[in-house]
Amino acid sequence: MIVVSGVGRRPAFILFGDLHKIGPYLADLDRRGLAVLLVSGRGGTSLARRAREMLGKPGHPLGAVADVLLTDGGDSAGIADRAAQWAERYRVVGALAVAEVFVEPAALVCDLLALPGVGPRASVVCRNKALQRRYLEHWSPLSVLVQRGGAGTDEIGRDRYREVPARFTDRFPTVVKPLTLESSMGVRVARDEEELFALLAGLGPRSEILVEERVSGREYNVDTIVVDGELLTTMITQKGTNERSTNYFVEVAHTTPPTNLDPGEKRRIERTHGSVVKRLRFGTGMAHAEYRLTDDGRVVLMEIAARPPGDACLPLYELATGQPVEPALIDAALGGATTYPGCPARRARQLYFEHTPGRLAEVRVDWPEPVRPRWLADTTGIWPEFRPTGARDPLRLHEVLVLKRRGEQLGAITDSSGRAVTAVFDAPLDADIDVAEMRVRDAVTVVTRDDALETSGGRIGGADA
Template sequence: MGTTGKTRGFIVLSDLSKIGPYLTDLRARGIAVLAVSQPRGSVMVQRGLELLGTAGHPFSELADVALLDGGDLSGIVDQASRWTADYDITGVLVAAEVYVEAGQVISDLLGLPGPGMRAARVCRNKLLQRRYLAEWSPKSVLVSAPATTAGYDGPFPAAVKPLDRESSIGVRLVDNAAALAAIVEALAPGSRILVEERVRGREYNVDSIVLEGKPIVTLLTQKGTNENSTEFFVELVHTTPPANLDEREAGLIADAQHGVVDRLAFETGFAHAEYRLTDDGRVVLMEIAARAPGDACLPLYHLATGQAVEPVLIDAAMGHATGYPPAFRRRGRQVYFDHAPGTLLDVHAEGTGEVRPRWLADTTGIWPPLRPVDEHAPAKLHELFVLKKRGDRLLPITESSSRAVTAIFDAPLDVDIDAVEAEVRRAVTIETEPAR
């Protein structure tokens, strides 16, 4: 019980599939977990909704769940206020992009740590990021429909970014002014896009845990997308720590991140940014979010350092002193597999030992925890997740929701992680039936 005599509670705004580590840690602390999650969404979201209230499932340990859209600020704030009647709210944590602003408003209302109003607002808007963080940003132009011209006079190819979507959804390349004009002409009235210079270079996730305005640790993850084979920028590979970065280059990127955090007046929480490092040493901000990264980025930190990130984020949200080790002991990687479009029939794995395809969307609907191994242990495939159901239609990978199968593995730092990846890819086959 808290000092008020009420049960201690903690609000987590997250997709249900990724709430597991927070739920486990908070329940171990004797704190009730109050969840805000989406009422609709991907196959994984729908499976999670089906399992709410199921006896024996981790979701049964949730004290309460409110199914509210991220844009329903009034509904989310009202729900949080009603929870305060029964619970002494000790912290608020956002683990899904759509809830960043609502989470900050709740934190501010309840006098709890959060990233701050400026950071939350700017991180939710690509245009504001470009204007507030111009020192680190590519040249960009805002285009609204209807428009007779894009108004972009920069070089081609150029990147087109819808303002109403998260992450890299809808981001694509255009090769010339005519192609750009065609996209603008096809926009629905009132739609807005950013058109900006195409920045080439190695790309990295840069993650800072920030306490009262000070980054206590900044960690880097190497990224790989499908940009070299398509006009899209879907994330397909994450590597922690990077295998293609020296100490000087890492310092340049970390310096840029700390400058961005300072400009945003970022208070407390997780600053998740993406940067490119060009061949001439320029560090360019692609985007920044005021929440933890998605995919398996947090599990990769756990595997690579031996310590989970989620308890540290919970500590920070509660205003407790905390820390995270900056040293890596292994190298982890997550890959998403390409697939032939069509109906998903099966996923086969040969030569992977005890690791078999785990059909999350057909079974538990929640990502299970990954367990670090000894730093000198041989390369290990930890999980092979299927994020769609048998019979689902698989589309070309043009955005994150198109991805269907992913593997997570790690190896000692002196082992060639690319060679390990090649073995994993040879072992996995995705069987689809082409559309007629």
């Protein structure tokens, strides 16, 4: 049964997202005269907690939200029930998930209210790494699903785990990926059979993981706006991780357009991505995937999501092209025509800074133009808007964002949640973005304190060469 949204009542849009990243969506929906009905999480980082404190505050972007449901992504029934209630009070004209945990319930709500959405196959498969490997096997690395039952099955599990390393003979090292975690949490490398067996044998009850061959090569984010199954503009971002210096895979740099991709390679990636999206029967939304381009020219799918990318990838596209992505996504979610420029005029990069473990004390920026670090978790709780510059304008450091509270304990960067300070900058297309990065790194100092001793943060690996 389809719930028909209230005819003649105030038009509204349901947005599923993390509060600290939805500012551009709120601004665009306000310009359209749409009431914002928000679904967001209850937990999260200190930045997320600060953003929740801003709900209902006059003058703050979050202050104008018409209604909000704070819940978990697994609460599909509760979310659908609230959406049905909203449909009685408002004329709901669109819905969009911009946070990973709400992709499936958002797809259900779109189906319930007969709104454009990513579709059932895309929403379910994109939320499950194991299903991605089965549905998208042609483009994926060798992968084995390992499931461990409850207490009392340990010995059976250990015997079975001895069989898994044999599947990867001559394919080591392997990567172990938990299915229930995100943001690179729990991802580990096993260099040989014994190391892999030790990781598997140490799993707790009811664990689910993927064991995969480790694919080496340049890595890219590929983002496509899809409308009713048709692929519109595709954008590519070059990724940099800390995998070269650690056993982890945390993203520490993004660059758009890439500096290390020739036109033939770009077309190969786009063709592969198009085939993957078609296989998922993707409806309307943004398909965000991550691929590796190997030395022998293979395009290998790492993972795919049915939502916009995270970090500052959308601001990077805006700085590169001069136009924000969010209005195009809202156009699509409303069922209208949409376009987005595919030709960048500048090159933009985001980088994260390493820090010495300890309590975050200070972030210093020594830059010719006035650039002050924004302590988001202590102030607004929401990312600022970015302002594109002219194509030939010199290097510009747009923002230095502090994502943790002053005094918060920082540890090693083993997953995305451990990152504390990031910078976003851009330069002309023909400028050397790596030289620009060196200038930005030299300008920013992250200071931590441990037992009254002051230590300064160092560098972290930049974008892949």
